[in-house]
Amino acid sequence: MTGERDTFDSLKRQVGLLKTELAKLNQDLLRLRVAESSREVLIEDLRRALAESDEPEIVTMCAHCKGIKGEHGQWEKPEALLTSRFGLAVSHGVCPECRHTHYPYLPPVAAGKASC
Numbered sequence: 001m002t003g004e005r006d007t008f009d010s011l012k013r014q015v016g017l018l019k020t021e022l023a024k025l026n027q028d029l030l031r032l033r034v035a036e037s038s039r040e041v042l043i044e045d046l047r048r049a050l051a052e053s054d055e056p057e058i059v060t061m062c063a064h065c066k067g068i069k070g071e072h073g074q075w076e077k078p079e080a081l082l083t084s085r086f087g088l089a090v091s092h093g094v095c096p097e098c099r100h101t102h103y104p105y106l107p108p109v110a111a112g113k114a115s116c
Contacts, residue, residue: 046086 060069067075079090099106 061067061078062069062075066078068078068081070076074082079093082088082090094103098111099109
């Protein structure tokens with residue numbers, strides 16, 4: 001009888017752990033759905049803004065540092081322009097080609113995994 005009780009208690013603990021993990025996964029899923037919804041709204045806003053513009057805007061970009069010439073002749077970093085004009089937060093990473101070229105000592109990134 002003690003062996004059955006131990007098995008039952010062990011299964012009960014495992015079920016409890018699975019329920020906790022399921023609750024965490026549900027929270028993660030909810031966060032992902034909210035982020036996806038926000039992303040879709042942003043995409044729609046950008047599409048609407050693009051559709052409302054009369055003609056495409058030509059942007060002058062420095063061939064060396066990639067700075068962008070603003071409306072009043074000032075030079076801005078691309079990150080600042082994206083933030084000020086479109087309200088976008090900017091994060092930096094390294095594309096696979098640059099990672100290979102500039103950081104050859106790093107191991108290759110597995111397919112589907114994010115780079116630095």
